[in-house]
Amino acid sequence: MERPRIGIFKYSCCAGCQFQLIYFQEHLLETFGAVDIVYGRMETSAGSEEGPFDVVLIEGAITESKQADQLKAVRGRSKYLVPIGSCAVNGGIPAIKNLTPELEVEQRVYSRIEPIHSVRAHPADEYVRVDAYLRGCPVGETDLIELVTALLLGTRPRMIDYCVCVECKRRGNTCILVAEGAPCMGPVTNAGCGALCPSNHRSCYACWGPMPGANAPALARKFEAMGMPPDEIVRRFTEFGCPTLEFRKGAELYE
Amino acid sequence: MVEPFAPGILSKEALDARLDALLKEYEIVAPVNRRGQAHFSKIIEISEIEWGYSSSVIPPSKVIYQAEQLLMRFVNQDGSYLVVEQHPPSRQRILLGVHPCDIHGILVLERTLVGRWQDSWYAGERKRSLIIGLNCQNPGPDCFCSSFGTGPFYAPWMGQGPPEGCDLFMTELMSGYLIETFTEAGRRLLEGSELTKPTDSDLVEKDERHKKTLDQFTKHLNTDGLDALLNRHLEHPVWERVGEDRCLSCTNCTMVCPTCYCYDIVDRAQLDLKTILRWRRWDSCQDQHFAEVHFGNFRPSRKARLRQFVCHKLSYWMEQYGCYGCVGCGRCIHWCPTGIDLTEIAAEIRREEIRL
Numbered sequence: 198m199e200r201p202r203i204g205i206f207k208y209s210c211c212a213g214c215q216f217q218l219i220y221f222q223e224h225l226l227e228t229f230g231a232v233d234i235v236y237g238r239m240e241t242s243a244g245s246e247e248g249p250f251d252v253v254l255i256e257g258a259i260t261e262s263k264q265a266d267q268l269k270a271v272r273g274r275s276k277y278l279v280p281i282g283s284c285a286v287n288g289g290i291p292a293i294k295n296l297t298p299e300l301e302v303e304q305r306v307y308s309r310i311e312p313i314h315s316v317r318a319h320p321a322d323e324y325v326r327v328d329a330y331l332r333g334c335p336v337g338e339t340d341l342i343e344l345v346t347a348l349l350l351g352t353r354p355r356m357i358d359y360c361v362c363v364e365c366k367r368r369g370n371t372c373i374l375v376a377e378g379a380p381c382m383g384p385v386t387n388a389g390c391g392a393l394c395p396s397n398h399r400s401c402y403a404c405w406g407p408m409p410g411a412n413a414p415a416l417a418r419k420f421e422a423m424g425m426p427p428d429e430i431v432r433r434f435t436e437f438g439c440p441t442l443e444f445r446k447g448a449e450l451y452e
Numbered sequence: 453m454v455e456p457f458a459p460g461i462l463s464k465e466a467l468d469a470r471l472d473a474l475l476k477e478y479e480i481v482a483p484v485n486r487r488g489q490a491h492f493s494k495i496i497e498i499s500e501i502e503w504g505y506s507s508s509v510i511p512p513s514k515v516i517y518q519a520e521q522l523l524m525r526f527v528n529q530d531g532s533y534l535v536v537e538q539h540p541p542s543r544q545r546i547l548l549g550v551h552p553c554d555i556h557g558i559l560v561l562e563r564t565l566v567g568r569w570q571d572s573w574y575a576g577e578r579k580r581s582l583i584i585g586l587n588c589q590n591p592g593p594d595c596f597c598s599s600f601g602t603g604p605f606y607a608p609w610m611g612q613g614p615p616e617g618c619d620l621f622m623t624e625l626m627s628g629y630l631i632e633t634f635t636e637a638g639r640r641l642l643e644g645s646e647l648t649k650p651t652d653s654d655l656v657e658k659d660e661r662h663k664k665t666l667d668q669f670t671k672h673l674n675t676d677g678l679d680a681l682l683n684r685h686l687e688h689p690v691w692e693r694v695g696e697d698r699c700l701s702c703t704n705c706t707m708v709c710p711t712c713y714c715y716d717i718v719d720r721a722q723l724d725l726k727t728i729l730r731w732r733r734w735d736s737c738q739d740q741h742f743a744e745v746h747f748g749n750f751r752p753s754r755k756a757r758l759r760q761f762v763c764h765k766l767s768y769w770m771e772q773y774g775c776y777g778c779v780g781c782g783r784c785i786h787w788c789p790t791g792i793d794l795t796e797i798a799a800e801i802r803r804e805e806i807r808l
């Protein structure tokens with residue numbers, strides 16, 4: 198693709214993924230020199246959200262009705278739409294609130310709730326069709342480079358679609374879930390981080406969200422057999438990717 | 453293959469001194485204890501070696517067959533791509549302290565990787581590796597090599613032919629190490645060491661230790677007609693039950709299996725778009741996408757995937773290679789987060805057939 202026109206839209210999140218992009222933009226000019234960022238409030242001061250775009254990157258979870266409206270409109274103006282980072286891919290951290298009634302959440306955060314029109318936190322694909330997922334918290338380097346190079350070369354990107362254990366074993370780590378009874382979420386979590394936490398002797402807490410098709414109930418039952426209290430099991434499966442079908446199946450056994 | 457040389461005894465001190473000297477010349481990869489687990493790692497000092505280890509997390513065969521290997525580079529030159537194969541320069545190394553099950557693991561793996569087709573990357577890594585075996589006297593709770601005859605003490609491959617798969621072989625005894633030499637390269641490693649002739653009591657002690665070790669096994673697998681047995685029960689309820697209730701499709705079992713050879717090829721373009729790197733990485737039939745082809749996946753269920761792993765090891769392998777694909781190392785059982793045990797699955801199927 199010749200100089201693809203990129204738009205970056207930010208919804209509810211910490212903006213860490215855009216910082217990751219900016220980091221890339223500064224350090225890898227040869228690549229981002231090959232693309233036009235025509236909209237992105239953190240990347241360019243000018244720019245219009247009218248498009249049309251070749252690629253739109255969506256950051257953050259949808260937590261307001263007007264965000265959903267804009268997302269749908271942007272979909273219509275873009276050839277490809279790709280959610281980036283856990284919030285946009287699976288609800289991420291913002292979706293922790295989904296376990297509490299919306300009114301309580303609003304009251305806890307805002308002193309005046311009249312102007313607030315918040316809704317349950319949802320990933321982008323609950324509203325629009327998406328073309329790929331750029332997972333990570335923040336968005337992963339390997340997948341990001343894969344997407345950008347595939348776009349420029351006109352090939353089909355190969356995203357990482359297996360679980361953290363695969364990367365953990367390729368690194369030759371001792372499994373801390375088996376060896377030490379650590380509550381590692383690696384078997385149900387999508388890889389891409391290079392098994393960062395287990396490689397540093399820490400349990401994976403699923404910040405990349407579920408591997409599609411993960412067998413969360415089997416891992417939840419394993420945690421129970423290890424002596425983990427039910428509320429903690431629920432927390433393991435709702436900290437990230439709370440709205441996903443995979444993690445719901447793990448959490449609902451213990452709710 | 454050279455006929456075995458006369459065995460000799462080397463005292464513990466003499467062995468350490470010899471290894472110390474070898475360490476100056478070779479890279480030595482040996483079992484090292486990291487947070488309570490044995491890992492085959494490059495050592496700096498002889499004192500790092502954990503001689504009495506039970507099983508290593510990653511098998512030695514997969515130290516040779518690397519998790520990630522850069523195969524080639526495609527370099528864009530004036531619009532066309534130049535293919536450059538990558539074979540990194542390598543130094544001779546010694547894999548030290550390899551247990552018999554794992555030596556057989558290497559031999560089984562090699563039926564695929566350097567059998568009818570030669571994998572030059574594996575062959576290169578294998579060629580630079582001298583192997584010093586060590587009889588196992590400390591089987592773990594998941595070990596069942598005794599059921600296959602692949603351990604705990606070394607016997608030639610499938611009970612026939614000259615000893616294969618290692619250059620030197622050691623057995624720890626009271627008086628030091630009984631050393632058997634299988635290759636000329638192995639003999640050269642010992643040059644300059646004073647080996648004494650083993651006494652009759654040394655040889656009796658070896659036999660006793662062998663028997664004592666065999667008595668320690670708690671896990672057993674009845675291998676009698678096992679391949680045909682499993683083939684008759686591909687729709688047994690155990691596949692669905694264990695697959696759905698417990699299998700995480702996490703791939704840990706196959707990643708730690710010494711004989712699993714499956715890999716994936718992935719091309720990664722560099723950001724300058726001028727260079728594309730082709731990598732080979734361990735893959736696994738437990739991964740959901742493994743059997744994905746155009747328009748579908750011929751193993752979409754956990755039941756089908758788990759059955760593929762267990763039946764490949766204990767049944768289909770026989771048809772493919774004339775041997776079992778399992779050497780009884782127990783790693784897949786030990787490192788499965790939910791404790792899925794192929795010996796239990798096989799036993800359940802056998803029990804039911806007997807009952808029928």
Ligand code: SF4
Pocket residue numbers: 361362363365366370371372373374375381382383384392395401704789
């Ligand atoms: S430590 Fe975690 S990620 Fe690594 S193999 Fe074990 S369960 Fe999987």
Ligand code: SF4
Pocket residue numbers: 361386387390391392393394395400401402403404405406
């Ligand atoms: S190991 Fe798990 S928690 Fe840690 S960075 Fe990777 S996905 Fe996130």
Ligand code: SF4
Pocket residue numbers: 705708709710711765777778779780781782783784785
């Ligand atoms: S199937 Fe299991 S026990 Fe058999 S060789 Fe592989 S890892 Fe070892």
Ligand code: SF4
Pocket residue numbers: 706709711712713714735736737738760761762764765
């Ligand atoms: S198909 Fe599965 S069990 Fe067989 S070698 Fe490949 S990964 Fe191992």
Ligand code: SF4
Pocket residue numbers: 698699700701702703704705706738758787788789790791792
């Ligand atoms: S290690 Fe266990 S849970 Fe994971 S894929 Fe293998 S059998 Fe299934």
